[in-house]
Amino acid sequence: QQQVKQSPQSLIVQKGGISIINCAYENTAFDYFPWYQQFPGKGPALLIAIRPDVSEKKEGRFTISFNKSAKQFSLHIMDSQPGDSATYFCAASGHGNTGKLIFGQGTTLQVKP
Amino acid sequence: ETGVTQTPRHLVMGMTNKKSLKCEQHLGHNAMYWYKQSAKKPLELMFVYSLEERVENNSVPSRFSPECPNSSHLFLHLHTLQPEDSALYLCASSQVVGTEAFFGQGTRLTVV
Numbered sequence: 001q002q003q004v005k006q007s008p009q010s011l012i013v014q015k016g017g018i019s020i021i022n023c024a025y026e027n028t029a030f031d032y033f034p035w036y037q038q039f040p041g042k043g044p045a046l047l048i049a050i051r052p053d054v055s056e057k058k059e060g061r062f063t064i065s066f067n068k069s070a071k072q073f074s075l076h077i078m079d080s081q082p083g084d085s086a087t088y089f090c091a092a093s094g095h096g097n098t099g100k101l102i103f104g105q106g107t108t109l110q111v112k113p
Numbered sequence: 114e115t116g117v118t119q120t121p122r123h124l125v126m127g128m129t130n131k132k133s134l135k136c137e138q139h140l141g142h143n144a145m146y147w148y149k150q151s152a153k154k155p156l157e158l159m160f161v162y163s164l165e166e167r168v169e170n171n172s173v174p175s176r177f178s179p180e181c182p183n184s185s186h187l188f189l190h191l192h193t194l195q196p197e198d199s200a201l202y203l204c205a206s207s208q209v210v211g212t213e214a215f216f217g218q219g220t221r222l223t224v225v
Binding site for chain 1: 117119146153154155156158161169203205210211212213214215216217218219
């Protein structure tokens with residue numbers, strides 16, 4: 001019940017295309033859903049986050065879509081660029097698990113020029 | 114830079130060695146964390162400290178021993194590790210437990 005399942009494991013997208021990464025969770029007590037971006041040799045960095053009171057949040061080319069009833073959320077990267085090539089992690093936390101972040105398995109994105 | 118600094122960046126140690134990883138945050142946060150990142154596995158939370166008090170120990174073997182002397186510093190003491198402990202060890206901090214976490218660049222640990 002503490003797991004966050006992320007798919008796909010890897011993704012290849014052409015420059016200018018849309019990258020979509022999906023996550024699903026079981027614990028209904030989760031109330032904070034961030035996405036992290038990690039470049040090789042670096043630690044993860046917060047990209048965008050959402051709380052369940054909204055169904056969508058957009059920041060520049062990055063959008064989180066949230067479906068509370070399905071317990072799923074996804075990251076959409078519009079107009080994908082080679083500089084977006086990185087590993088992306090979804091995560092979830094909430095009062096039900098003392099607030100600690102539970103991470104998905106990660107998606108390695110490659111954007112081809 | 115994220116304001117969380119980890120040293121060393123790389124560490125190679127034998128199974129009988131004792132070493133320590135250091136983390137320092139300059140963000141004024143009250144919560145600090147150790148995560149383990151292995152290839153093809155999710156980030157695994159190891160320890161959580163809130164206001165210098167350990168609030169979570171995720172069934173981590175005793176060969177890993179954390180220390181939080183103050184809210185800005187976090188250590189991970191290592192002894193008699195196994196080759197399967199080789200991984201990237203990440204430190205993170207947040208204002209309070211459960212809010213946005215800022216990660217350091219990690220220590221790449223290799224146990225030989």
